[in-house]
Amino acid sequence: MVKKKLILVINPGSTSTKAACFQEKKLVNSREILHGAEELKNFSSINEQLEFRKEAVLSYLRENGLGPEDLQAIACRGGNVGQLEPGAYEVDQAFVEASFHSETPHPANLSPIIGYEIAKEVNEKLGRTPDSPDALKAYVYDPVCGCGIPEKLYTITGIPEIEKPFLTHVLNSRAVSIEEAKREGKKLEETCYIVAHLGGGITVNLLKGGRILDLVGDDEGGFSPERSGGLSVRLLTKLCYSGRYTEQEMQKRLKGKGGLMAYLGMNDLREVEKKIAQGDKQAALILDAMILQTAKDIVSLGAVTCGKIDKIILTGGMAHSKMLTDKLRERVEFLAPVDVIAGTYEMEALAFGILRVLRGEEKARRLPGQTKKD
Numbered sequence: 001m002v003k004k005k006l007i008l009v010i011n012p013g014s015t016s017t018k019a020a021c022f023q024e025k026k027l028v029n030s031r032e033i034l035h036g037a038e039e040l041k042n043f044s045s046i047n048e049q050l051e052f053r054k055e056a057v058l059s060y061l062r063e064n065g066l067g068p069e070d071l072q073a074i075a076c077r078g079g080n081v082g083q084l085e086p087g088a089y090e091v092d093q094a095f096v097e098a099s100f101h102s103e104t105p106h107p108a109n110l111s112p113i114i115g116y117e118i119a120k121e122v123n124e125k126l127g128r129t130p131d132s133p134d135a136l137k138a139y140v141y142d143p144v145c146g147c148g149i150p151e152k153l154y155t156i157t158g159i160p161e162i163e164k165p166f167l168t169h170v171l172n173s174r175a176v177s178i179e180e181a182k183r184e185g186k187k188l189e190e191t192c193y194i195v196a197h198l199g200g201g202i203t204v205n206l207l208k209g210g211r212i213l214d215l216v217g218d219d220e221g222g223f224s225p226e227r228s229g230g231l232s233v234r235l236l237t238k239l240c241y242s243g244r245y246t247e248q249e250m251q252k253r254l255k256g257k258g259g260l261m262a263y264l265g266m267n268d269l270r271e272v273e274k275k276i277a278q279g280d281k282q283a284a285l286i287l288d289a290m291i292l293q294t295a296k297d298i299v300s301l302g303a304v305t306c307g308k309i310d311k312i313i314l315t316g317g318m319a320h321s322k323m324l325t326d327k328l329r330e331r332v333e334f335l336a337p338v339d340v341i342a343g344t345y346e347m348e349a350l351a352f353g354i355l356r357v358l359r360g361e362e363k364a365r366r367l368p369g370q371t372k373k374d
């Protein structure tokens with residue numbers, strides 16, 4: 001039988017698990033397995049979803065008739081395992097442990113675990129040892145924590161024991177920066193972009209030379225379709241101690257049930273736009289507030305480079321909305337020209353990153369302190 005040499009891409013998100021296979025740069029097939037709120041309600045933690053999410057990926061492979069022989073590598077979206085460099089990491093037992101014990105609950109933490117387990121099972125089935133040259137390996141590319149070690153100046157907050165977290169949409173922000181540099185005919189190293197990732201969660205990122213220098217995270221700045229953004233810490237503290245919510249419930253109010261969801265009971269911008277078209281004034285007000293806050297976050301990052309910004313890039317699912325991007329453009333264009341690269345490029349970015357590793361154009365790192373093979 002002819003081997004297909006596919007890169008399996010695994011990207012678990014809050015409401016779905018995306019899986020795809022690429023042959024070199026060509027997408028062979030893909031599937032977004034949606035997980036309804038009812039289905040996910042049965043799990044009390046993200047780690048508990050591991051087998052369920054893994055089965056989603058395995059069923060995608062089965063349904064497309066893909067077997068162990070067909071896979072050349074596995075590319076996984078990574079979560080938070082401590083501050084990492086951008087680029088590729090080989091998943092080993094230490095990476096799996098760190099993902100399982102991540103301080104930040106996010107479905108992306110499950111991806112390297114799933115990838116590692118699938119690779120292990122395939123190797124066992126094919127009689128390959130993990131060290132053999134043809135062993136199937138799982139990799140992470142541009143994880144949520146892949147901003148590199150931030151400059152101290154950018155990590156300081158008003159409370160010494162709370163450092164600013166450098167957790168963001170690294171994968172998509174870097175992918176669109178690479179695309180923008182290509183369009184401009186520039187070397188990535190020479191660019192300075194502000195990338196606003198406009199998804200279910202919004203982050204605004206300043207990338208200098210393709211690396212994240214500073215950012216406004218999804219729990220710091222404006223609110224998002226389903227996240228609260230930054231809040232008055234005084235009032236938030238009061239609410240936390242009011243006795244009305246457990247810590248888990250409070251976290252869910254901030255991330256999942258916050259933002260548009262809290263005000264309008266919906267997180268889909270298309271639905272919000274429909275409401276506005278029907279004359280819903282509350283929906284119009286809340287959306288305008290979200291746009292204003294995002295614009296303020298974009299402009300605030302201009303201060304980091306004293307206004308020297310080549311481009312502002314609007315990306316993510318909500319960048320498909322011309323109404324939203326026009327309103328944002330109007331507020332931020334005084335700082336730098338605005339380009340829209342709508343949608344997310346996470347699956348391609350994962351596959352292409354690992355393809356560069358397989359071709360020897362990039363090296364995969366290991367978690368700091370990991371020198372030995374498993």
Ligand SMILES: Nc1ncnc2c1ncn2[C@@H]1O[C@H](COP(=O)(O)OP(=O)(O)O)[C@@H](O)[C@H]1O
Nearest residue numbers: 199200201225267268269270316317318320321
């Ligand atoms: N064609 C579209 N027009 C307007 N909004 C859209 C469109 N497609 C997706 N969205 C919005 O994009 C958001 C999700 O963005 P996406 O980047 O896919 O999410 P995530 O970062 O959560 O994976 C949702 O609020 C959705 O309503």
Ligand SMILES: CCCC(=O)OP(=O)(O)O
Nearest residue numbers: 144167168169201203218
């Ligand atoms: C901001 C950290 C990454 C993140 O939250 O990703 P999603 O918006 O895809 O959940």
